[in-house]
Amino acid sequence: MSQDELKKFIKENEPHPLHDSARSNDLGSFVEIQSNAGFSELLFSFIKGKNISEVECYKKAGITPQHFSKIRSERNYTPTKGTVISLAVSLKLNLEQTKKLLRSAGLAFTHSSKSDLIVEYFIINEKWNLFQINEALDSYGLEPLK
Secondary structure: OOHHHHHHHHHHHOOOHHHHHHHHOOHHHHHHHHOOOOHHHHHHHHHHHHOOOHHHHHHHHOOOHHHHHHHHHOOOOOOOHHHHHHHHHHOOOOHHHHHHHHHHOOOOOOOOOHHHHHHHHHHHOOOOOHHHHHHHHHHOOOOOOO
């Protein structure tokens, strides 16, 4: 076995902290320990961190006040991918922050999606303009974010 193969084997078979936590706790404790911040909680922490108003955020994202109120008030609200991305763009989140916000909603970018690749391109290049993103999506025959 080569050194690279050995390193790969060790890496693949290292104890995983998530698995260790599952073995040492009951289900309730495991879920509590492993769960991350919910979507709303993370969204509002980003809004606060960017020092913009909630109104400015939802207006830039093209979200209605009623929809934003639902996000704020329903703890288990699950947004669409388009909503999450629109909010991330309105907050000018970088790619890692956007991915984190998506994960908090149980979503992710995938490179098998042209839409996701286009959005990632705009975020990486700090082009946080929903109109331009939607134009690019449309030019590829894809659905707009909002």
